[in-house]
Amino acid sequence: MxxxxxxxxxxxxxxxxxxxxxxxxxxxxxxxxxxVATENGKTEPxxxxxxxxxxxxxxxxxxxxxSFEIHVENLPDTLFIKAVGYQxxxxxxxxxxTDLVFNLEAGEMLGGVEVxxxxxxxxxxxxxxxxxxxxxxxxxxxxACCNLSESFETNASVDVNMTDAISGAKKIQMLGLDGIxxxxxxxxxxxxxxxxxxxxxxxxxGTWIESIQITxxxxxxVNGYESMAGLINLEFKQPENGEAFYLNFYGNKFxxxxxxxHGAKKVNDGWNTMSFAHYSGYFLETDVNDDGFRDFPxxxxxALLHRWSFAGKNYxxxxxxxxxxxxxxxxxxxxxxxxDAGNLYQGIFKTYHAEVFSKQGFFLKNxxxxxxxxxNQLEYHNMYSQFGNNVYSGLERKYYFNSIYSDIIGNTxxxxxxxxxxxxxxxxxxxxxxxxxxxxxxxxxxFEYTLNEMDKFILVAGVRxxxxxxxxxxxxxxxxxxxxxxPKNALRISVGRGYRIPNPFADNVSYMASSRQWIVSPxxxxxxxxxxxxxxxxxxxxxxxxxxxxxxxxxxxFNNQLIIDMDESPNQLYIYSTSSRGYSHSFQAEISVKPIxxxxxxxxxxxxDVRSTYHGALHKMAFVPAFRSLFNAGYTTRNKKWxxxxxxxxxxxxxxxxxxxxxxxxxxxxxxxxxxxxNSQITYRYKKFNFYIGGENLLNVIQPNAIISSDDPFGAxxxxxxxxxxxxxxxxxxxxxxxxxxxxxx
Amino acid sequence: MKYYMxxxxxxxxxxxxxxxxxxxxxxxxxxxxxxxxxxxxxxxxEKLNYTKGVIFAELNLENKMLTVKYKTALITEQQIKExxxxxxxxxxxxxxxxxxxxxxxxxCRGESSCEPEK
Numbered sequence: 008m009x010x011x012x013x014x015x016x017x018x019x020x021x022x023x024x025x026x027x028x029x030x031x032x033x034x035x036x037x038x039x040x041x042x043v044a045t046e047n048g049k050t051e052p053x054x055x056x057x058x059x060x061x062x063x064x065x066x067x068x069x070x071x072x073x074s075f076e077i078h079v080e081n082l083p084d085t086l087f088i089k090a091v092g093y094q095x096x097x098x099x100x101x102x103x104x105t106d107l108v109f110n111l112e113a114g115e116m117l118g119g120v121e122v123x124x125x126x127x128x129x130x131x132x133x134x135x136x137x138x139x140x141x142x143x144x145x146x147x148x149x150x151a152c153c154n155l156s157e158s159f160e161t162n163a164s165v166d167v168n169m170t171d172a173i174s175g176a177k178k179i180q181m182l183g184l185d186g187i188x189x190x191x192x193x194x195x196x197x198x199x200x201x202x203x204x205x206x207x208x209x210x211x212x213g214t215w216i217e218s219i220q221i222t223x224x225x226x227x228x229v230n231g232y233e234s235m236a237g238l239i240n241l242e243f244k245q246p247e248n249g250e251a252f253y254l255n256f257y258g259n260k261f262x263x264x265x266x267x268x269h270g271a272k273k274v275n276d277g278w279n280t281m282s283f284a285h286y287s288g289y290f291l292e293t294d295v296n297d298d299g300f301r302d303f304p305x306x307x308x309x310a311l312l313h314r315w316s317f318a319g320k321n322y323x324x325x326x327x328x329x330x331x332x333x334x335x336x337x338x339x340x341x342x343x344x345x346x347d348a349g350n351l352y353q354g355i356f357k358t359y360h361a362e363v364f365s366k367q368g369f370f371l372k373n374x375x376x377x378x379x380x381x382x383n384q385l386e387y388h389n390m391y392s393q394f395g396n397n398v399y400s401g402l403e404r405k406y407y408f409n410s411i412y413s414d415i416i417g418n419t420x421x422x423x424x425x426x427x428x429x430x431x432x433x434x435x436x437x438x439x440x441x442x443x444x445x446x447x448x449x450x451x452x453x454f455e456y457t458l459n460e461m462d463k464f465i466l467v468a469g470v471r472x473x474x475x476x477x478x479x480x481x482x483x484x485x486x487x488x489x490x491x492x493x494p495k496n497a498l499r500i501s502v503g504r505g506y507r508i509p510n511p512f513a514d515n516v517s518y519m520a521s522s523r524q525w526i527v528s529p530x531x532x533x534x535x536x537x538x539x540x541x542x543x544x545x546x547x548x549x550x551x552x553x554x555x556x557x558x559x560x561x562x563x564x565f566n567n568q569l570i571i572d573m574d575e576s577p578n579q580l581y582i583y584s585t586s587s588r589g590y591s592h593s594f595q596a597e598i599s600v601k602p603i604x605x606x607x608x609x610x611x612x613x614x615x616d617v618r619s620t621y622h623g624a625l626h627k628m629a630f631v632p633a634f635r636s637l638f639n640a641g642y643t644t645r646n647k648k649w650x651x652x653x654x655x656x657x658x659x660x661x662x663x664x665x666x667x668x669x670x671x672x673x674x675x676x677x678x679x680x681x682x683x684x685x686n687s688q689i690t691y692r693y694k695k696f697n698f699y700i701g702g703e704n705l706l707n708v709i710q711p712n713a714i715i716s717s718d719d720p721f722g723a724x725x726x727x728x729x730x731x732x733x734x735x736x737x738x739x740x741x742x743x744x745x746x747x748x749x750x751x752x753x
Numbered sequence: 754m755k756y757y758m759x760x761x762x763x764x765x766x767x768x769x770x771x772x773x774x775x776x777x778x779x780x781x782x783x784x785x786x787x788x789x790x791x792x793x794x795x796x797x798x799e800k801l802n803y804t805k806g807v808i809f810a811e812l813n814l815e816n817k818m819l820t821v822k823y824k825t826a827l828i829t830e831q832q833i834k835e836x837x838x839x840x841x842x843x844x845x846x847x848x849x850x851x852x853x854x855x856x857x858x859x860x861c862r863g864e865s866s867c868e869p870e871k
Contacts, residue, residue: 645808646802647809
């Protein structure tokens with residue numbers, strides 16, 4: 008019975024009064040005191056306040072004059088005081104006294120005993136059933152560059168790699184699997200999919216992002232069938248609490264300049280608006296590795312976001328428009344599209360993207376826990392990419408709709424969400440002489456049930472069915488469970504099925520940076536995988552600060568996979584569907600400690616075993632290292648003026664596709680080398696300004712002879728896609744942020 | 754030789770003086786405040802961290818105690834608490850400035866929840 012009291016009190020602040028207990032013990036084991044509060048300058052006694060030790064279940068209640076007595080077994084111990092209308096207060100009491108006065112208004116204990124705050128740690132994330140890691144503003148600022156593809160530098164769960172040596176695009180990897188298997192959304196609205204897959208990460212500015220939530224394994228059925236390795240959800244800054252005015256400048260050694268500006272405004276009661284603008288580009292031609300090719304494409308990139316939110320009593324809505332464009336020229340030094348004699352390797356990258364989105368929430372009057380959410384998105388995307396003689400262009404028009412009705416069954420222990428979704432996605436693509444068109448029409452429905460046992464055990468079980476006009480039924484059931492064995496840890500299990508409709512050209516644009524002949528099978532099945540995982544997170548206290556250890560293991564099994572085969576021949580690229588064996592084992596161990604105030608140390612170790620069947624045999628996936636580790640140290644001075652950050656990424660050996668049939672000078676190894684990627688940044692804050700200077704790849708790691716046949720780019724052996732390490736050497740950058748917060752509501 | 758000795762003496766003298774300057778007394782105090790939420794913490798820390806003489810100011814939101822480390826030659830405990838009062842927060846011995854307090858947003862006056870929306 009006493010254990011139940013202890014659990015009830017700790018998890019439920021407004022606990023029910025069971026009985027008063029009064030102990031007559033020796034004076035040295037008794038704490039006596041008074042509960043008072045100061046209001047409008049007058050100090051009054053507070054009767055009926057509940058007083059309890061952390062280590063004991065007995066509770067005392069303050070009398071009419073505010074006085075109380077409570078027995079204590081062992082000191083020091085934590086004393087909890089809760090009175091109606093005041094926050095729960097916790098005090099560490101070191102010695103038994105009979106003259107203590109607790110002032111609830113000031114949260115102060117008077118009586119000569121030292122008060123030490125008890126940091127209960129951020130336990131909120133131990134309560135969520137999904138394995139979600141959150142990257143907030145502080146984390147994003149540690150490595151200040153620049154767009155979404157560069158926002159995962161200090162995070163162990165997402166690996167970032169360059170795609171090819173010509174376009175400058177980056178892609179992510181989760182669980183050892185390519186970024187295309189990770190579903191990316193902003194505020195639960197799809198992004199970086201379809202034609203946006205290749206450059207979508209690069210065209211989302213980092214300064215627009217409020218936070219990033221990363222889920223490993225499959226996500227909730229509410230978001231669709233597309234997450235297999237993971238789900239990344241961005242929150243852009245919101246009009247309600249975004250900066251009133253914000254400015255950012257960035258410049259680096261390679262001639263890259265970035266400029267960001269945004270501002271939010273409250274228009275009237277309920278309506279808020281925010282506008283964002285971004286402009287960036289590379290303005291210097293550099294060739295650090297001396298291969299005759301520009302390290303980064305020259306040209307400019309722009310982006311705009313304009314959004315509104317309205318919050319009323321029973322209705323709220325967020326809507327806006329987002330657009331971006333890029334117009335870049337890469338390839339060999341000196342190449343100019345306006346003056347193209349045809350003898351220099353061409354690199355032309357143009358993208359035009361515009362979309363309109365809206366989210367609406369209705370709160371039902373007769374069902375207090377019920378709500379209906381509607382999401383609408385209309386998207387237009389036009390792109391042109393030229394790599395030498397490979398020319399690709401694509402046009403996509405998409406409409407997406409999702410509805411979510413959410414309610415409880417009986418009481419808040421049982422929740423459900425159900426809804427209907429619809430997508431129509433029209434593609435018009437051409438690659439060299441061939442034209443490919445398709446229109447996908449996918450209606451879908453889902454139902455998800457959540458069981459919540461006092462937040463200690465949560466089970467989320469969802470089923471989803473979509474009907475694809477080209478591929479038929481797609482069933483994607485998912486289950487996530489979380490159990491807090493004790494308040495300081497969490498065990499999570501997830502199992503789910505996910506699908507991906509392959510777009511052989513749009514997903515693989517970067518492979519066009521080669522002379523390989525493309526042999527693409529005309530028939531595909533949807534990629535289909537079952538991903539399961541187990542995660543264990545343990546929090547522990549070191550001197551009032553929370554430290555975390557987390558271990559996870561994920562196994563993803565492909566029922567059907569699209570193979571990008573570079574192994575059959577170094578001069579060809581085969582793309583085909585297979586239902587032969589393909590899987591990924593991913594193991595990650597991560598520890599984060601805060602040994603002294605202001606210092607955070609993090610280390611993560613990852614092991615991947617990713618294999619697919621290529622023409623009859625199971626092979627390790629190329630470009631995926633078996634071992635990777637991440638080390639990060641961040642220190643901020645107590646006055647918050649200076650921050651220092653160092654990150655080291657150790658990347659193990661990767662299998663490389665065979666180049667044995669090439670002429671000798673165009674052959675490469677079958678295995679890459681291990682390397683360390685070291686980044687560092689120093690930030691200085693002065694009032695509303697934030698100055699930073701940093702370096703990337705400080706050990707100046709450069710993949711030797713990265714571009715195969717760079718001396719003969721129009722020859723049969725040219726290949727700029729075999730990237731396994733940085734190719735541009737070290738980088739130095741500087742920048743500044745300036746931000747003014749909105750005045751809070753009066 | 755004499756020339757060399759006087760240069761050395763000059764260097765020693767200046768280094769002793771700078772060492773003395775760095776041995777200036779610093780003090781760390783902790784006291785209760787009427788801060789309530791994250792917004793209050795930011796206001797208090799931003800004001801005090803840029804006040805001359807303050808080495809750092811840190812508010813613990815769990816128990817509303819403010820820790821300040823400062824150079825005793827440049828500022829006093831009383832002055833620190835007066836700076837705090839000037840932005841609308843009381844400490845254990847100095848009462849907040851009424852006008853500054855009324856200019857604070859509602860949640861910092863305890864009149865509405867400090868929880869962020871959504």
